Amino acid sequence: xxxxxxxxxxxxxxxxxxxxxxxxxxxxxxxxxxxxxxxxxxxxxxxxxxxxxxxxxxxxxxxxxxxxxxxxxxxxxxxxxxxxxxxxxxxxxxxxxxxxxxxxxxxxxxxxxxxxxxxxxxxxxxxxxxxxxxxxxxxxxxxxxxxxxxxxxxxxxxxxxxxxxxxxxxxxxxxxxxxxxxxxxxxxxxxxxxxxxxxxxxxxxxxxxxxxxxxxxxxxxxxxxxxxxxxxxxxxxxxxxxxxxxxxxxxxxxxxxxxxxxxxxxxxxxxxxxxxxxxxxxxxxxxxxxxxxxxxxxxxxxxxxxxxxxxx
Amino acid sequence: xxxxxxxxxxxxxxxxxxxxxxxxxxxxxxxxxxxxxxxxxxxxxxxxxxxxxxxxxxxxxxxxxxxxxxxxxxxxxxxxxxxxxxxxxxxxxxxxxxxxxxxxxxxxxxxxxxxxxxxxxxxxxxxxxxxxxxxxxxxxxxxxxxxxxxxxxxxxxxxxxxxxxxxxxxxxxxxxxxxxxxxxxxxxxxxxxxxxxxxxxxxxxxxxxxxxxxxxxxxxxxxxxxxxxxxxxxxxxxxxxxxxxxxxxxxxxxxxxxxxxxxxxxxxxxxxxxxxxxxxxxxxxxxxxxxxxxxxxxxxxxxxxxxxxxxxxxxxxxxxxxxxxxxxxxxxxx
Numbered sequence: 018x019x020x021x022x023x024x025x026x027x028x029x030x031x032x033x034x035x036x037x038x039x040x041x042x043x044x045x046x047x048x049x050x051x052x053x054x055x056x057x058x059x060x061x062x063x064x065x066x067x068x069x070x071x072x073x074x075x076x077x078x079x080x081x082x083x084x085x086x087x088x089x090x091x092x093x094x095x096x097x098x099x100x101x102x103x104x105x106x107x108x109x110x111x112x113x114x115x116x117x118x119x120x121x122x123x124x125x126x127x128x129x130x131x132x133x134x135x136x137x138x139x140x141x142x143x144x145x146x147x148x149x150x151x152x153x154x155x156x157x158x159x160x161x162x163x164x165x166x167x168x169x170x171x172x173x174x175x176x177x178x179x180x181x182x183x184x185x186x187x188x189x190x191x192x193x194x195x196x197x198x199x200x201x202x203x204x205x206x207x208x209x210x211x212x213x214x215x216x217x218x219x220x221x222x223x224x225x226x227x228x229x230x231x232x233x234x235x236x237x238x239x240x241x242x243x244x245x246x247x248x249x250x251x252x253x254x255x256x257x258x259x260x261x262x263x264x265x266x267x268x269x270x271x272x273x274x275x276x277x278x279x280x281x282x283x284x285x286x287x288x289x290x291x292x293x294x295x296x297x298x299x300x301x302x303x304x305x306x307x308x309x310x311x312x313x314x315x316x317x318x319x320x321x322x323x324x325x326x327x328x329x
Numbered sequence: 330x331x332x333x334x335x336x337x338x339x340x341x342x343x344x345x346x347x348x349x350x351x352x353x354x355x356x357x358x359x360x361x362x363x364x365x366x367x368x369x370x371x372x373x374x375x376x377x378x379x380x381x382x383x384x385x386x387x388x389x390x391x392x393x394x395x396x397x398x399x400x401x402x403x404x405x406x407x408x409x410x411x412x413x414x415x416x417x418x419x420x421x422x423x424x425x426x427x428x429x430x431x432x433x434x435x436x437x438x439x440x441x442x443x444x445x446x447x448x449x450x451x452x453x454x455x456x457x458x459x460x461x462x463x464x465x466x467x468x469x470x471x472x473x474x475x476x477x478x479x480x481x482x483x484x485x486x487x488x489x490x491x492x493x494x495x496x497x498x499x500x501x502x503x504x505x506x507x508x509x510x511x512x513x514x515x516x517x518x519x520x521x522x523x524x525x526x527x528x529x530x531x532x533x534x535x536x537x538x539x540x541x542x543x544x545x546x547x548x549x550x551x552x553x554x555x556x557x558x559x560x561x562x563x564x565x566x567x568x569x570x571x572x573x574x575x576x577x578x579x580x581x582x583x584x585x586x587x588x589x590x591x592x593x594x595x596x597x598x599x600x601x602x603x604x605x606x607x608x609x610x611x612x613x614x615x616x617x618x619x620x621x622x623x624x625x626x627x628x629x630x631x632x633x634x635x636x637x638x639x640x641x642x643x644x645x646x647x648x649x650x651x652x653x654x655x656x657x658x659x660x661x662x663x
Contacts, residue, residue: 231381232414236428236475237402246427250418 043309050077050302057296067298077303086284086292087304091311094285097199097206098267098315102260104207109214109259110252114244116215117222127219134212142276145205152189161189195282202273202283210266214259221255222248257323264319268312286311330392331405331482331515332357333378338387340373340539347373348539350387355483355517355532357392360509363519364526365536365562371519372487374536378517379408379485391482402431407476408485411492413468415460415475421447422456425474446474466497473508483515490525502528523563527551535559557659560585566615568653571624575600581654581662588615588630590651595637598644602627604637618643 053064053071064071081087116126136144149156164187171181192201225248233243271287274280280288286308293301333355340348348370355361363371376382378389380401388397396404407428415424422443423430429439447453450470460468469489476484486505490498506529509516520526526533527547535542535550535558543555547563554560560568564587572583592598593616602621607614614635618627629645637643654662 226412226414228410228412228414229416232408232410232475233416233427234381235379235401235406235408236479237431238427242431246419247416253418 046302046305046309048302049298050306051075052299053077054298054302055296056298073299077299078306081293081300081303081307084300086289087307089282090284090286090289091307093199093283094268094311097203097270097285098264100203101206101210101267102263104203105211105214105263106256106259108207108211109218110256112211112215113218113222114248117219130215131212133209134216136209138209139272139276141205141209142202142273145208146192146201146277150190150192150201150204152191158189161187193278193281195278198274198278198281198283201277202270205273205277206267206270210263213263217255217259218252221252225251254323257319261316261319261323264315265312268308268315330357331355332390332392333483333515333517334390335374335378336388336390338374338377338389339385340370340377340382341385346539348377351539351541353534353541353544355515357515358513359531360506360516360518360529361532361534362526362530363517363534363536364521364523365542367521369536370539371521371536373539375408375485375487375517375519379406380404405479405482406485407479407481407483408487409469409472409476409489411488413460413472413492415468415471417460420457420459421452421463421471421474424460424471425452425478428475428479442478443474446477449477450474465493466501469493469501473505481514483517486516486518488519488521490520491522498525505529524565527563533563535562553661554585554653555661557583557585557655560653560655566628566630569624569627573623575623576654579652579654582657583655583659585653585655586647586651588628589632590648591627591629592646592648593629593631593635594644594646595641596644598646600627600645600647602643602645604639604641604643606639607635607637609634616643618645621645 049067051073052067052069053061053073053076054067055061055064058064112130116123116130120126133141147155152158152161168181168184168186172178174181190197192198229247230243233247238246268285269287270285271291274283274285274288275291277283280292284292286304290301290304290308293304335351335353337350337352338348339346339350363374365371373382377384380396380399384397388395390396391404391406416427419427425443425446426439429442443456444453447456450473452467452470452474455463455467455471460471463471469492472489489505490501493501502525505516505518509529518525518529530547532544533547533550534544537558542562543550543559545553550559550563554563554568557570561570566588568585568587569591570583570585576582576584600621600623602618605617605619605626607616611634612632614631614633616629616631616635616637618629619625621627627645656662
């Protein structure tokens, strides 16, 4: 046996397992996306078993493309992912720079900052939508009611009352509504994932060369210039990593959307797949293939970006 | 211009007094070298002059102006760091131009100055590279370039050559000396290497545990070390220092004799000993002599070559006029 054959042979089981692991589900999804396959149909019972005789060609794809929710789902997926990325990176950098300085109670603050990351996504969603964002019982409702009560009291004042009576009554916002539920999802996921960004940026900040900063101080760079010309370029790689990992995770958000609005006006691709999968496996599979394509486009775009920063 | 005066300057880190109050004047255009063993406070002192460390007490004056409370960038000093501290994400051009950019100078003027500095440092071909693509010596040049463009009143060097290999170090040593001759700007140079100190300085400041042991020209320090520490620190190989009966013969508590001021004979001399290791350098020979009864080992330096074997009997004769005498406190007896 030659030198090369043995290692190849030893690798084979792992490679085969990985191939099977990936190819079988992908192949089945592709297969289902080209046939008529539903879970329950009284009218056409032959569609309830997957079979090549139910071949539909690109019919499932057409059906998905024409369904009113599809474009919304793609838009929503991108909107939610991009917003979360933007917010977590900005907040992550700000918090990481802030707590990078040493101060009393640093250890406790750091642990507390990381803790949202350990909350389960479903629990996170329930906490936010019921206890914080609820327009009546949540923190938001209580706060708005409190402000309104205060305003009411001010209106009773002798002279200034007239001024305050010009102010409108504040309305709490319902975050389960069509227009706002995506915002609620963005808020709660940002809250949960900012610690992840903080953690990565903080470790990176600690490896920053202090002599470079001293050199910059002598060169006349102020705090902002040091941040702009030294810290930010230094964080380029970790930012790329945070963006890539989070993009992959957040394209598949599901629990938060289910809990906030049950997809009411706020579907993303995974949620749409879930809806189709209640009965129409063919359409769900076709949507799944669209999701694979979208994820690949995003991944290629991100890998390029990461690659670029790594090259520097 | 660049006359730097330290007046009762001291530094404490918590309870530890790193630098007890000290006075020092560095004249305009001087090349001053702070030398001493690791942890003697020489780098701290330099950083205090630069403004990177606060003073616990005392004042620093540059050109007659008290700069104790002046921020580092306004002191008109430029510093070259041991790790070069180049900005890794910027090209060489941007690195050298950075201090000018921070001064909000016009781009055309920046380009002109960077070009001039790059020419004088042989960096023109590397201007568009990043520091990661340069060798150690080139990085060091970029760091010096970044200091030069600011046209500072004094340059501060913090062990700038210790990351370079031996051959490059000798070359850069010459370049920095050459630069000083050309520019005649005040330079303060920190090193633990007494060879660098001897070869480059106009004025050497020997430090130990934060105290100044002696200030003087290289030859002053060589010929008239004020105390035992300076005597042992300056000169290579080290001066032989011993106390006891032999020292008392010369009316001192301790005496020292440099290896090059001892004559060697195989037949007769003042001190008798046994040859240990002989190091043949071609131009010189260092012989380590044992069993003299003076110290564990006495080193002698002979110009040229001599054939001695390990274990040979050898006689040493110190040149009487070259014996350094010190009292019980280690101070020089005139």
